[in-house]
Amino acid sequence: MGWLNPLSSGDKEKSRPRLGMEPQARHNAVVEVLRTEASSGVVPFVRLVEVALYHPILGYYRQDKARVGKSAETDFTTATALGPMFGDLFAAAAETLVGDIKNFDLVEVGAEPGQAHFGSVKARFKALKTFRLATEPKFDGPTVLFANELLDAQPFHRFIFRAGVWRELGVRVDRSELTIEPLSAFSSEAAAEFAKTLPMSEEGWILDVPLAAEALVEKLLQSKWSGAAVFFDYGKSLAQCLESAPAGTARSYFQHQLSGDILNQLGSQDLTCHVLWDRLEPLLVKHGFKAVRLDRQEAFWVKYAAAEMERIARSGDVEAVGRLRALTHPAHFGAKFQVLHGIR
Numbered sequence: 001m002g003w004l005n006p007l008s009s010g011d012k013e014k015s016r017p018r019l020g021m022e023p024q025a026r027h028n029a030v031v032e033v034l035r036t037e038a039s040s041g042v043v044p045f046v047r048l049v050e051v052a053l054y055h056p057i058l059g060y061y062r063q064d065k066a067r068v069g070k071s072a073e074t075d076f077t078t079a080t081a082l083g084p085m086f087g088d089l090f091a092a093a094a095e096t097l098v099g100d101i102k103n104f105d106l107v108e109v110g111a112e113p114g115q116a117h118f119g120s121v122k123a124r125f126k127a128l129k130t131f132r133l134a135t136e137p138k139f140d141g142p143t144v145l146f147a148n149e150l151l152d153a154q155p156f157h158r159f160i161f162r163a164g165v166w167r168e169l170g171v172r173v174d175r176s177e178l179t180i181e182p183l184s185a186f187s188s189e190a191a192a193e194f195a196k197t198l199p200m201s202e203e204g205w206i207l208d209v210p211l212a213a214e215a216l217v218e219k220l221l222q223s224k225w226s227g228a229a230v231f232f233d234y235g236k237s238l239a240q241c242l243e244s245a246p247a248g249t250a251r252s253y254f255q256h257q258l259s260g261d262i263l264n265q266l267g268s269q270d271l272t273c274h275v276l277w278d279r280l281e282p283l284l285v286k287h288g289f290k291a292v293r294l295d296r297q298e299a300f301w302v303k304y305a306a307a308e309m310e311r312i313a314r315s316g317d318v319e320a321v322g323r324l325r326a327l328t329h330p331a332h333f334g335a336k337f338q339v340l341h342g343i344r
Contacts, residue, residue, distance in 0.1 A: 023268040030058050030266040034173045041174030044187035046212075048171045050155040052266040060267055061153070084120040085312065085323050090230075091121040093304035094144045097228045097343055101125050104142040104227055109220065110150030137220060143227040145220060151233045151275045154212035157191055158248060161201040168195065169206075171263065178263040199242070206248035207241055208273035217280055221287040229284060230341040232297065235275035249274040280340060289342030298328040300339040 021029070030052055034043045053060050094101050106118060106125040111132055122128035125144070131137040139145075158169040160182060168191050170183040186192035190211055198207070221229065241249065252259045254269035262271055277294050284292045301309055312324050 023265045026058055026267040027265055030055065031173055031178070033058065034171075038173050040184075042170040042172050042181065042183065044183060044191075045158040045169045045171055045180065046155050046187060046191075048173075048263075048266070049271050050212075052271055053153070053155065055267070058267045060270055063267075084117060085320055086327070087118040087121040088312075089301055089305045089308050089327070090118075090146065091124055092308035093230075093300065094228065096304040097230075097341070098142075098144060101144065104144050105129055105139060107131070107137070107139050107143050107145050109137050109145065109147045110153070111148075140223060140225045143225045145225075145227065145229045146232075147220075147230075148232040149234075151210065151213040151216070151231060151280070152235070152272045153270070154210050154216060156208050156210040156212065156250065156273045157187070157194075158250065159191075159195060159198070159207045159209065161198075161203060161205045161207075163203075164200070166195040166198050166201075166207075180263070201242060202246070205242070205246050207245075208248040208250045210273060210275055213275055214279060214283065217283050218287075221283065221289075226344055228341060228343045229289060230339060231280075232337055232339050233275050234337050235277045235280075237278040238276050239278075241274070241276070245274075277338065277340060284340070284342040287344070289344045292342035293340075295339050295341075297337040297339055300341070301328055 033051055033055060034048060035041075037043065037047075051059065054062065056062060091101065094104070094106070098104060101124055103126055105127045106122065107129045108118065109131045111130050113132065118128055126142070129139060158180070159166050160169055161167075162182065167182040168186050169180050170187075172179045172181055186195065194209060194211065201207075217231075236245070236249070247260070250260075250262050250271070250273040252262050252265070252269045252271055254265060259269075281292055281294060295303065309324065309328070312320050315321070
């Protein structure tokens with residue numbers, strides 16, 4: 001999933017390829033965009049991700065295609081793809097968090113077109129407001145803010161520990177084969193400041209950091225609306241990444257195949273990395289949220305939607321019970337995803 005338009009207006013003036021480009025043609029076009037702006041033939045890795053995902057014409061999230069679902073034509077599935085039952089559970093959890101939800105707007109940011117997971121419960125809220133790609137989220141008043149796999153869909157930086165220091169990685173685009181190499185300088189002040197906070201590590205250790213996700217959370221929380229913020233996603237702590245992910249957490253998804261091949265099929269495959277929960281939790285506290293917690297997904301449902309879970313389990317609807325199991329069982333979505341939430 002994704003929401004964000006970090007690209008400059010100038011990118012919109014690039015040549016417009018025909019719709020339905022073959023993956024190789026789209027990849028070549030993305031690389032050509034990067035070559036036009038590369039300094040000494042190298043662009044920051046974060047810029048490659050930004051263009052590959054969000055270029056106005058070529059970007060993966062700009063394509064008019066189904067990305068979420070179980071069919072062979074889609075690339076990944078998410079909890080919301082399991083249908084209205086997700087909405088029933090979430091409405092129950094929202095009531096536990098904020099009380100009577102009839103006076104709260106349900107605001108979803110980063111929704112994929114065509115999904116109807118809140119269709120059965122939108123009448124229980126004051127209103128349902130959905131913000132998708134390239135839409136500026138503007139909302140106020142009593143709100144339940146919901147985002148599912150939004151944060152892992154943001155552009156991310158790559159850092160490497162080399163010769164006793166952390167350096168930012170870039171991608172050489174002036175040759176036939178793309179290669180990753182350190183930049184001569186950090187791509188931004190934010191990247192440089194982040195690198196200063198990192199501890200020493202082992203030679204060659206790679207760290208993927210979605211700084212754009214942090215900026216997006218700040219943006220969503222900065223206005224003075226009240227209610228609950230609930231982010232579903234997958235992630236680790238910074239310490240976990242520095243302990244157990246020597247090659248970083250970046251990967252691609254294409255037709256439900258997970259791969260570490262992140263420099264090919266640009267524009268045709270999803271690029272993602274784990275969010276860093278311990279950098280996001282303080283942002284909720286900073287913006288006045290209380291009872292800020294990070295739960296595994298199954299724990300979140302058990303704590304905040306137990307009665308609805310029991311109703312589904314006792315319904316006798318075999319299909320619904322199967323979907324409930326997929327949402328909550330550790331072997332499925334239950335342990336693989338986490339939920340960051342707070343109220344103010």
